[in-house]
Amino acid sequence: MKRPHVLIWRDFRESANKCSLMPLLGREGIEIRHYRSDRICDGAGRILLHPDGPELQASDGEGASGLLILDSSWTRLPKLLERVVGDPIRRSLPRLVTAYPREGKLVPNPEGGLASVEALFAALCVLGFRDESLLDQYYFAEEFLRRNPWLQETSEA
Numbered sequence: 001m002k003r004p005h006v007l008i009w010r011d012f013r014e015s016a017n018k019c020s021l022m023p024l025l026g027r028e029g030i031e032i033r034h035y036r037s038d039r040i041c042d043g044a045g046r047i048l049l050h051p052d053g054p055e056l057q058a059s060d061g062e063g064a065s066g067l068l069i070l071d072s073s074w075t076r077l078p079k080l081l082e083r084v085v086g087d088p089i090r091r092s093l094p095r096l097v098t099a100y101p102r103e104g105k106l107v108p109n110p111e112g113g114l115a116s117v118e119a120l121f122a123a124l125c126v127l128g129f130r131d132e133s134l135l136d137q138y139y140f141a142e143e144f145l146r147r148n149p150w151l152q153e154t155s156e157a
Contacts, residue, residue, distance in 0.1 A: 005031070006067045050092060
């Protein structure tokens with residue numbers, strides 16, 4: 001089975017300089033599109049990483065057409081979700097500990113919140129496609145892997 005196509009829908013209001021996913025721009029199999037209120041995102045058949053879904057399993061990748069990651073602040077996430085059509089398959093990640101030093105200014109950061117590249121890496125690991133090169137330009141990669149040792153036990157694609 002080949003690695004699923006990854007669609008990242010980024011909130012244009014988020015700083016590209018702080019985005020953990022921007023180093024992946026142009027990488028084969030990863031597409032980054034920018035959210036705007038006049039656009040929709042087709043999530044049909046894709047696995048949408050979402051904290052309210054059942055936990056992601058390796059078998060989820062078999063029938064999915066890809067992976068959908070919404071990249072935004074927690075306060076803006078509902079706006080992005082409103083524009084996703086096609087009933088994507090909502091799945092949450094297993095318990096992980098972020099290495100990204102986060103600071104909520106308006107609302108507290110939710111328990112288990114991750115940097116987007118951490119979420120992408122972990123989701124692909126669960127699906128059986130571990131690729132440490134996704135973390136090559138992520139400053140906190142080593143600490144993230146140290147805090148989540150089970151990720152190092154997943155097989156490489």
